Amino acid sequence: MKHAKFILPAIVISQFCCTSLWFAGNAVINDLVLNYELSPSALGHLTSAVQFGFIIGTLLFAILTIADRFSPSKVFLISALLGSLFNLGIIWEDNSLMSxxxxxxxxGFFLAGIYPVGMKIAADYYEKGLGKSLGFLVAALVVGTAFPHLLKGITDTFPWKSVLLATSSLAVLGGLLMFILVPDGPYRKPSQRINPTAFLSVFKNREFRSVAFGYFGHMWELYAFWAFVPIMLKKYSVEHSQALFNIPVLSFIVIGVGGLACIGAAYMAQSVGTKRTAFTALFLSCACCLMSPLLFASASEGLFIGFLIFWGMVVIADSPLLSTLVAQNAPAEIKGTALTIVNCIGFSITIISIQFISSMIALTASNSIYIILAIGPILGLFALRKKHKVTVPNGEHSSKKSNF
Structure with missing residues (x-):
C-alpha cells in the first residue's frame, strides 16, 4: 500500500495528540478549584465524569457497531473535532461544577471514538505484529494522557487556559492527520448492519473472557493510580518537608514513562509470550500497590520518586498486550466492537476505584489506602491463570492453562 511505512507513525502521533484531552482538566484542577470555587474533591468528580462519558460513548459505539460499519478514520476525525470543542469549553468564565x-x-464521550477506534485502525493494518503496534499505540495514549501535566509545569507563567487551548489544538491536528494519512486498512472487514448483540457474543469465547477479565483487573488500578499521582507527590512533600517537588513535571514523568514500558513490553512479548509478559507486569504492579504504605512512610525522596516511576511503568505495560489478546480472540468482522465493549466495561470499573479512593482520602490520612488498588490486579491474575477445560479425543475433559 502506498506510504504504508508512514501508517504506524501517523496512527501513533494522532493518538498522542487526541488523548491529550483526557487529563487536561486534571492538569489545571487547582486553577479550576480557585476560579470556579470548587471543593478539593472536584478532582475525583471531574476525572470520573470523563470516564463516565467514555463508558457511555463506548457502549453506544459498541451497540451500534460504529467502528465496524463506518470508516474508522472518519469516526476518529469527527470524534477528535467534537472532543476538542467540549474540552475548550472549560475556559468559559461562567462555568459551574455542573457545567x-x-x-x-x-x-470523554468522544474519546470513545478515539482510543478504541485507534486500536481498531491498527488491527486493520497489522494482523501480524499487532502486539508491537499496539505497544506503540498505547504508549502514545500514555504520553498523551500525561502531556497536560507537562504543559502545566512548563507554562506556569502563562494563563491556565493555555493548557486547554493547546490540548484542543493538538486534538484537531491529530484528527486531521488520521483522516488524511490513514485510509481504511487492508485487513478491515466492514460490518454491513447493526448487530446489537455482537458485543455480547464475543464473551462466549473462554479465552476471550480470560484476557478480558485480566484487562478489567488491570483497569481497576490504572486510572486511579494516574489520577492520584499528583496527590501522592503532594502528600509526600507535605509529610517530608524537605521534599521540594515540581509536581506537574514529576506527574508527567511518572505517568509518561509508562509509554516506554509499553514499547519494551511489546518487544519482550515477541520472545517471552504475550500473555506471560502481561501476567508479569500485572503481578509487579500488584506488588507496588501492596508495598506503597512502606514507601510513603520511610523512603527517601529519591527512592520514593524511583518507586513511583517504576509503578508508572508496570501499571500500564500489560495494557497493549491484553488489548492484543482481546483483538486476536475476537471475530474479524466485530473486532472494533469487541475492543470497544471491553474498553467500556474496563472504564466503568475505573469510576468505582477512583471514587472509592477519593472517599477514603476524605475519611483518612492513612498511606495504606492505595493497597485497595491491589484488588483488581489480584483478580486479573486469577483470570489469566484460570484453567480451561478442553475436549480430548475420547470425549473426556482435561484442564490446561491457556497460552502460558
Missing part, C-alpha cells in the same frame, strides 16, 4: 462535569463527560 464542568457536563463538559468533561462530553469530552
Amino acid at each position: 464542568l462535569l457536563s463538559l468533561r463527560f462530553l469530552t
Whole structure:
C-alpha cells in the first residue's frame, strides 16, 4: 500500500495528540478549584465524569457497531473535532461544577471514538505484529494522557487556559492527520448492519473472557493510580518537608514513562509470550500497590520518586498486550466492537476505584489506602491463570492453562 511505512507513525502521533484531552482538566484542577470555587474533591468528580462519558460513548459505539460499519478514520476525525470543542469549553468564565462535569463527560464521550477506534485502525493494518503496534499505540495514549501535566509545569507563567487551548489544538491536528494519512486498512472487514448483540457474543469465547477479565483487573488500578499521582507527590512533600517537588513535571514523568514500558513490553512479548509478559507486569504492579504504605512512610525522596516511576511503568505495560489478546480472540468482522465493549466495561470499573479512593482520602490520612488498588490486579491474575477445560479425543475433559 502506498506510504504504508508512514501508517504506524501517523496512527501513533494522532493518538498522542487526541488523548491529550483526557487529563487536561486534571492538569489545571487547582486553577479550576480557585476560579470556579470548587471543593478539593472536584478532582475525583471531574476525572470520573470523563470516564463516565467514555463508558457511555463506548457502549453506544459498541451497540451500534460504529467502528465496524463506518470508516474508522472518519469516526476518529469527527470524534477528535467534537472532543476538542467540549474540552475548550472549560475556559468559559461562567462555568459551574455542573457545567464542568457536563463538559468533561462530553469530552470523554468522544474519546470513545478515539482510543478504541485507534486500536481498531491498527488491527486493520497489522494482523501480524499487532502486539508491537499496539505497544506503540498505547504508549502514545500514555504520553498523551500525561502531556497536560507537562504543559502545566512548563507554562506556569502563562494563563491556565493555555493548557486547554493547546490540548484542543493538538486534538484537531491529530484528527486531521488520521483522516488524511490513514485510509481504511487492508485487513478491515466492514460490518454491513447493526448487530446489537455482537458485543455480547464475543464473551462466549473462554479465552476471550480470560484476557478480558485480566484487562478489567488491570483497569481497576490504572486510572486511579494516574489520577492520584499528583496527590501522592503532594502528600509526600507535605509529610517530608524537605521534599521540594515540581509536581506537574514529576506527574508527567511518572505517568509518561509508562509509554516506554509499553514499547519494551511489546518487544519482550515477541520472545517471552504475550500473555506471560502481561501476567508479569500485572503481578509487579500488584506488588507496588501492596508495598506503597512502606514507601510513603520511610523512603527517601529519591527512592520514593524511583518507586513511583517504576509503578508508572508496570501499571500500564500489560495494557497493549491484553488489548492484543482481546483483538486476536475476537471475530474479524466485530473486532472494533469487541475492543470497544471491553474498553467500556474496563472504564466503568475505573469510576468505582477512583471514587472509592477519593472517599477514603476524605475519611483518612492513612498511606495504606492505595493497597485497595491491589484488588483488581489480584483478580486479573486469577483470570489469566484460570484453567480451561478442553475436549480430548475420547470425549473426556482435561484442564490446561491457556497460552502460558
